[in-house]
Amino acid sequence: MTGALAAIGASCHSPPSTVEWPKPATLAGVATLDGVAADPRDGLADSLAVVVFISNDCPISNALAPELCALATHASDRGIAFYAVHANPPADLALVSTHANEYGLTNAMTVLVDPEQSLARATGAKVMPEAVLFRRGANKEVTILYIGRVNDLYSALGRRRASPTRNDLRDAIDAAHAGGAPAQSKTKAIGCFIEMSPTAG
């Protein structure tokens, strides 16, 4: 698993890779805000889905919330599922619900919590916000088409542009929806780091 994911990251222009996500079939701990187990891999074979790792208290992640909402609508219009995933949810999950409402995420996308970082480990995501665009297979296997930044609003920590000059995730969604491959399969995401639980994985 790790090797397969590492191979994806080896080149910004590497071809899409087929990746089998963790076994057993369920992703430990991943759930909706109502506590219902969830798995973004579930869906029609060959359908597309987007997972964006976010945080309720990371200003970089929060600054991108309006763009995430716009992207979720953009994706939904094209039949693409869109998930926001808290990879380091606070102990008090009410904060996550409040955050989703305050930032307008609730009605735009499915918000999940991933307290054991099952999804983060599977995709190789390291920071929040970081996006993963993938094509679903027939039996929970996925092909990751793009992993990296949402856009380049932040060029580095502490370096915010007035507006982004690159909209990488949007471009990747459009390319994948058109049946092609994103121009870049991997970019460097800028944000707060995902703290991996020592007990998981």
Next chain:
Amino acid sequence: MLHRDVTHGGLIAACCTMSAVALPPATDALDALNNHCVACHSGRGSAPFRFDSLDGILRSRLLMRALIEDGTMPPSLVAKSGYPIAHDRALDDSTKQVLLRALATPTEAREAFAQVSQCDAPEICDERLRFSPTAAWIMPASGGMRLRTYLIDLPHDSPARVRGFQATSPRAFGASPIRVIACAPDPERSLAILSAPNENGVESMGNVGRTPSGALGMITRVAPSFTLPEGFSFDLPKGSLTMETTSEAIGKCAEVSSELAWIESRDADTRVVRALAMTPRRLRIPSGDTLLTADTLTVARDLDLVGVLVKGGAFLRSIRLESSKRASDTRVLFSIPDFRLALSEPWFFETPVAIDRDERITATFGFDNTSANPQQPHDPPHAVVAGLPPEGEDSVLILLVADRTLSR
């Protein structure tokens, strides 16, 4: 896109005292955290992350470690050139290693910071000293920076002298979209400039002339209070003043409430501080180019340079302040080689720097309008002139000076 609005406001009230404290040497990781980080990263500070709880530290551990390791944090101007800065938060090598070791793993962090104590914002004492616009306004969830100018009437019993001002609620200040608030003593002039035809808005920030915005100090997301060193004070104008608030979208609609409180002067604060603004003249930065440009003035009387305020847009990358009596006798007073938002705060000298009459002071501004500029908002770059960010550049260096021979 930066937008400007002008609002008349009224004074709610005004007070409080704060004094800077020199950094004691760190003896362990908790000591280092308290001395170098917690002032900003707590309920008393303006930084977005809180390190005054173990949970907060654990949630931000990896980020803390990365930023300390690469020198981004704490924001510091270790004087590689120029005169020593007071109360710099720079980490010496051993303190840096102590912190990095404590942040290496969650287990070590739990052990090192088990005794960290919650540090909440103190109550602002005296309602009399508070002042703010009469109405808040709503910042949209997304978009660029916005600049809002308020004219605030001061009551007749306002203090005649102040040492500075502070946000009344640092916790809310840090969580708000506010980046910078500056207070200027000359609203008539500001308003005249704002309403003048063909103005680009830069001068309304007081970037030229004797009464620049920031003349009464500036607070930022990095530094939610502004206090002149002991012995110095501002004269507070009678009547009214201008308050300018620069805000930046934070991803959700947010109320911008710019309530501040004066920090009163003491009897011993007898030296009056005034401001001199230095800014690039007729600025034009070609697309895809870098530019060094200078502003020079000759001082008319013996002065002490107490501190500086720096403001810059997306294109400002460096500032260097020098003085000379003769061409062969140039000294560097102050330098920021790599400007960024985290350095937008008042910088005071450890000891005021003497500048003699007829001495020439030169501020050199370095701009980057290439694609390599990490804050470049355009692809490809556009030509940039003086004006409101992000389309324009509104850099200014404000010198806070006191007449060397006069005191009250």
